[in-house]
Amino acid sequence: MVSLKAILPLIFIIAILIFEERVSIPSCKTISRNGVNEEGGVGFDSEGDLRVMLVADMLLMGSEASYMSLYFRDAYLTKFFKKSFERLKPDMLVVLGDVSAKGSKLTNSKWLSVLQQFQKILGPWIALPFHIGLGDRDIGECNKLNEKYVNWICSKLPGLDSTGCSSFEVSNISFVSINAVAMLCENNDLHFSVEKFIERESFDLRSYSKDAKKRKNEPEDLGEINTNFGWRENTVSSGSGPVLLLHFPLHQTTSNNCEGSTVLKRALNSSPRENSDNRRVSGAGPYKLLHTVPPNVSEYIFQALKPRIIFSAHTHEFCDHTHMDGTREVTVPAMTWDARDDPGFVFATFGRSRTVTVSQCSLVRExxxxxxxxxxxxxxxxxxxxxxxxxxxxxxx
Missing domain, CATH: 1.20.5 (Single alpha-helices involved in coiled-coils or other helix-helix interfaces)
Known part of the structure; x- marks a missing residue:
């Protein structure tokens, strides 16, 4: 008869495998427009809808990753992606910046090792269409922003132009990705280049609206110059524009009760000296989580693009906020144990009738x-x- 001592290692291995299999499954709940959780989790919508998985702040270290990250956290992150893809079956993956923990301090070869680490974590799912935006960890803050370095990083990421911006269309859903880091930096060449990109997208939006009105025999109105801010007034109705993707949340003029609102409220109400967070990420030093796009720039983006919905990141926490003009902004939590004990992501379904279903997905605590x-x-x-x-x-x- 086999002794208990002999089979204990086998029991241990089986138990570990079952545990890892079960805890790798994300827990998702659909968030209604007013921020109330809806029962039933993530449902499969009608055929033809676009299903997008949005993650943020992966904070990968590439060749500088510790053994803890490589053999424990990355291993689980790979399982998280695998189970999420298998269960949710997204058509596209979006990373809203900070794919690297300290990319702005890395050499070119070490930056490439970060991208290799990203590809290894995705595994066979790397074939899925994906978009990676830029965060402050990726390219640095304003005083360290190097346009040449940014251009080099953009050349290694799919779809980004030399400024770190992108516009694309998937299943008749238009997306615009903005380099929000540059928009925080005044009197910077990269800032002005991003403004030009936004103006081009705004012109395309107005032109599309004009063509649509012609088809309906409605009067044309391409807008007028707003002397207060210096950009062209966009008369296209709110919510008629593209899905907006950016790393920093836009400025919020109204309060909210969602998770993550505490961070944003402190950002609006505290002094610059108080705007710091002592959380350390992969040995990369203190991480300032209280940045938001300045009020005038936020208003400029609203006016120029009339976004259908906004997805942002950076705060490491989920937040579902409605701006004064009715535009919904969803802040995506960090998807790494290097940032928080309970990581997560957002899953969005874009329907044919312009409806957007947003689900908050949580992962097991480290x-x-x-x-x-x-x-x-x-x-x-x-x-x-x-x-x-x-x-x-x-x-x-």
């Missing part, structure tokens, strides 16, 4: 996983000691 391993090891050790003691007593008999 502390729970570590506690499981510690508890299981203690139990295994205790059981082995009992088994050894029982064998010793039996042999004496």
């Amino acid at each position: 502390s729970h996983v570590i506690m499981f391993y510690i508890s299981f090891f203690v139990i295994l050790t205790f059981t082995m000691l009992i088994a050894n003691r029982s064998e010793l007593i039996s042999s004496r008999r």
Whole structure:
């Protein structure tokens, strides 16, 4: 008869595999427009809808990653992506910046190692259409922004122009991705280049609206110059524009009750000296989480693009906010244990009738996983000691 001591290692391995399989499955809940959780989780919508998985702040370290990241956190991150793709079946993946923990400090070869790490984590799902935007971790803050370096990084990411912006269309859904880092930097060449990109997109939006009105025999109105801000007044109705993707949240003039609102409220109400967060990410130093796009720039973006919905990141927390003009902005949480104990992502479904269904997906806490391993090891050790003691007593008999 096989002894308990002999089969304990097998039991241990099976238990670990079952645990890892189950905790890798995301828990998703659909968020209604007013921020109330809806029962039933993420449902499969009608055929032809566009399903997009949005993640942010992966904070990869590439060749500088620690053993803890490479053999524990990255291993689980790979499982998270695998289970999410299998269960949710997205048509597209969007990364809203900070794919690197400290990309602005890396050499070209080390930056490439970050992208290789990203590809390894996605595995076979790298064939899925994806878009990566730029965050402040990727290219640096204003005082360290190097246009040549930004251009080089953009050349390595799919679809980005030399400014870090992009516009594309998937299943008749238009997306505009903006380099929000540059929009925080005044009197910077990259800032002006991004403004030109936005103006071109705004012109295309007005031209499309004009063509649509011609087809309906409605009067044309391409807008007028707004002397207060200096950009062309866009008379296209709010929500008629593209899906807007950017790293920093836009300025919020109204309060909200969603998770993540505390960070944004402190950003609006506290002094610059207070605007810091001592959380450390992969040894990369303090991470300032309280940046938002300045009020005048936010208003400029609203006026120029009339976004259908906005997806932003940076705060590491989920937030569902409605701006004064009715535009919905969803802030995507960080998808890494390097940033927070309970990572997550957002899943959005774009319907044919211009409806957008947003689901918040949560992943297992790192502390729970570590506690499981510690508890299981203690139990295994205790059981082995009992088994050894029982064998010793039996042999004496």
